[in-house]
């Protein structure tokens with residue numbers, strides 16, 4: 001190994017690296033924060049609700065067995081002032097993970113209320129862009145940014161045209177950002193169906209039946225867990241030779257039509 005710039009890769013661990021997980025009080029963001037904290041990363045999770053943040057911080061400490069590495073900061077990713085205030089105090093950031101959720105904008109296209117789709121963009125697309133712009137002065141040049149998008153961007157499931165528009169727009173930006181912002185690395189993980197609190201809006205019985213049906217049509221025979229996506233994000237943060245990639249993490253559900 002000749003280049004000093006490879007030191008972070010060869011360390012093979014995220015220990016001591018400052019990571020911000022936007023949307024870290026639940027689901028995929030929380031699992032990512034837990035995995036990173038378990039490896040000794042210094043993690044800050046954000047979300048809008050202080051109670052949820054406090055509970056998640058406790059769970060992360062318990063589940064990562066590395067106490068004191070995860071702290072919480074309340075902020076609304078849709079609020080420019082909140083974002084500016086966060087980065088004004090954040091210090092340098094090695095890894096930024098964008099995992100905010102919004103369910104607005106889904107449903108059959110013929111009935112899709114376009115103001116709901118606009119709310120979907122306001123809930124995910126614009127916050128991701130605002131946060132990334134505000135984070136740039138704080139991000140270490142050899143750090144990483146991982147966008148959590150969605151396989152709906154190209155999965156062609158009926159009823160997901162709006163979600164495809166939001167997530168597809170984000171995914172389209174990954175390759176040009178990876179070259180423009182280099183050597184900062186920009187990647188995205190596109191989850192399939194993942195069993196997280198995002199699905200709490202669907203009544204439990206209906207959700208169980210839905211997941212069973214989806215699992216049966218998925219090559220790996222199950223829906224995803226938040227940890228499946230966290231492991232993909234971990235790879236993006238750790239592997240200094242990966243940039244400009246949108247990685248499907250779906251258990252193969254997007255291939256199922258060919259089975």
Ligand SMILES: NC(=O)c1ccc[n+]([C@@H]2O[C@H](COP(=O)([O-])OP(=O)(O)OC[C@H]3O[C@@H](n4cnc5c(N)ncnc54)[C@H](OP(=O)(O)O)[C@@H]3O)[C@@H](O)[C@H]2O)c1
Pocket residue numbers: 022023024025026027028029046047048049052075076077078098099100101102123124127148149150151152190191192193194195196197198199
């Ligand atoms: N679960 C799936 O099946 C699935 C599939 C494909 C893609 N995804 C994507 O994966 C990402 C994470 O989803 P998830 O399933 O982990 O959802 P989740 O369990 O609902 O977690 C979402 C997190 O985002 C936070 N959040 C939401 N809006 C926010 C805002 N405006 N500002 C700050 N924080 C905000 C939530 O906390 P507060 O509500 O307290 O703010 C929470 O911490 C989302 O982008 C979602 O679209 C999920």
